[in-house]
Amino acid sequence: xxxxxxxxxxxxxxxxxxxxxxxxxxxxxxxxxxxxxxxxxxxxxxxxxxxxxxxxxxxxxxxxxxxxxxxxxxxxxxxxxxxxxxxxxxxxxxxxxxxxxxxxxxxxxxxxxxxxxxxxxxxxxxxxxxxxxxxxxxxxxxxxxxxxxxxxxxxxxxxxxxxxxxxxxxxxxxxxxxxxxxxxxxxxxxxxxxxxxxxxxxxxxxxxxxxxxxxxxxxxxxxxxxxxxxxxxxxxxxxxxxxxxxxxxxxxxxxxxxxxxxxxxxxxxxxxxxxxxxxxxxxxxx
Numbered sequence: 001x002x003x004x005x006x007x008x009x010x011x012x013x014x015x016x017x018x019x020x021x022x023x024x025x026x027x028x029x030x031x032x033x034x035x036x037x038x039x040x041x042x043x044x045x046x047x048x049x050x051x052x053x054x055x056x057x058x059x060x061x062x063x064x065x066x067x068x069x070x071x072x073x074x075x076x077x078x079x080x081x082x083x084x085x086x087x088x089x090x091x092x093x094x095x096x097x098x099x100x101x102x103x104x105x106x107x108x109x110x111x112x113x114x115x116x117x118x119x120x121x122x123x124x125x126x127x128x129x130x131x132x133x134x135x136x137x138x139x140x141x142x143x144x145x146x147x148x149x150x151x152x153x154x155x156x157x158x159x160x161x162x163x164x165x166x167x168x169x170x171x172x173x174x175x176x177x178x179x180x181x182x183x184x185x186x187x188x189x190x191x192x193x194x195x196x197x198x199x200x201x202x203x204x205x206x207x208x209x210x211x212x213x214x215x216x217x218x219x220x221x222x223x224x225x226x227x228x229x230x231x232x233x234x235x236x237x238x239x240x241x242x243x244x245x246x247x248x249x250x251x252x253x254x255x256x257x258x259x260x261x262x263x264x265x266x267x268x269x270x271x272x273x274x275x276x277x278x279x280x281x282x283x284x285x286x
Contacts, residue, residue, distance in 0.1 A: 006126050007119025009042075012173065012230070013095030015053055017042045019063040020070070022049070026056040028271040033067040033074075037098040041127045061214070061276030068261040068275045073170045073200050074099060076283070078106050080168050085196045086110060088167040090142075090156060092186075093174040096124060100139045111138055113161055115152050118143035153189050166196035176204045176232040180244070183234060187248030190286065197286040199250070202279050206235040210278050218278045238280055245284045256281040 008014075017038030024031050048054060077099070080086035087110060091097050094114035100107045114121070121143050129135075142159045144152045157163065169190055175183050190199050207215055207222075225232055236244070238255040245253035258277040266274055 005119065006123035008123055009095060009120040010230075011228070013120065014042050014044070016066055016173070017096040017098075018044060018048060018051075018054060019059065019066045022054060022056065022059070023063055023067045025049075027063075027273050028269065031067075032064070032265045033071045035067075035070070035098055035102060037101045038096045040131055041096050041098070041124060043127070060273060061217075064266065064273050065258070065261075065275040065279055068265050069172055069202055069279070069281060071265055072256065072261060072281060073172065074103065076198065076200055077110075077168050077170075078103075080166075080198060081106055081109055085166050085198070086168045087165045088113065088161060090115060090161065090167060090169045092152065092169065092171040095120070095173075100136065101128070101133055104136075108136070108138055111140065111160065113140045113142050113156055113159060115142045115144055115156065118145055163192065164194050166194045167198075169193070169197065169199045169201075171199070171201040173202060175201055175236075176234050177230065179233055184244055184248055187245055187250060187284075190284075191249035193286050195286055199282070199284045199286075201282045201284075203236045203241050203282060204232060204234070205278055205280060206237060209237055214277055217276070241280070241282050245282060250284040251286060253282060253284040256283055 017035075020033060020035040021039035024034060024036060053059065077086060077089055089099075089107075089110045090113040091099070092115045094116045097114065100112050100114075116124075121141055125141055140159045140161075142152070142155050142161075144150050144155045146152070153163075161167070171186070178186070187199075190197070207219055210218055222232055238257070242253045242255060257280055258275050261275055261281075
């Protein structure tokens with residue numbers, strides 16, 4: 001792997017990693033997720049906490065959403081593994097995900113597949129090597145050039161993923177960049193996996209379903225995404241997402257709301273940290 005093929009991850013992947021670290025640095029214990037590994041991989045400059053998008057107060061809700069959804073997915077993987085229902089775990093749009101490095105006691109019982117764009121993935125592998133992580137036989141990096149129309153499931157199969165064995169598929173922070181048709185195609189593909197497989201996928205709610213003052217904050221974020229050339233193209237009301245999952249042929253589909261995550265991970269906190277509303281999770285089984 002040559003450095004020339006490596007391209008730094010996009011700003012969103014870096015921001016997520018830094019927010020996860022910021023949670024440990026500025027929010028009260030107990031921490032919803034303990035992840036400082038992403039910060040080590042990202043290796044930002046010394047004054048990263050002075051960035052406008054790292055303001056401890058201004059980013060509270062978003063930071064809480066990021067750690068809440070990550071914790072939810074990891075708990076789901078741990079649960080399914082304990083039941084013997086997860087033999088494989090595929091992370092679509094893995095970015096700077098650090099599950100394999102932080103939770104080897106679970107990850108090493110699985111075959112873990114990280115699906116991401118080739119350049120950023122090569123960069124991440126290089127950083128892991130530099131940090132002293134050795135390549136594990138159970139961790140597979142699956143580069144997929146989405147822009148060139150490569151199909152992620154074909155690349156996944158080529159990397160050893162077995163569609164006949166149960167899997168957990170996680171897709172967080174991806175659906176909003178895809179059209180409704182592309183999301184449906186992804187769900188249809190997942191519906192063809194082995195019975196017992198589970199999908200956890202985040203999706204954005206339409207602005208009209210978000211109450212003020214958060215609605216205005218979200219509108220500003222959507223505008224920034226558009227200005228940066230990475231516009232959000234898909235928003236779903238929970239019932240629309242559940243209908244889409246059923247249309248794709250998934251057996252059971254449930255909606256995990258911000259209120260559900262708040263009750264599960266943010267109750268009785270001394271710092272009153274709460275996830276921003278605006279993002280929900282679809283959990284569906286094959």
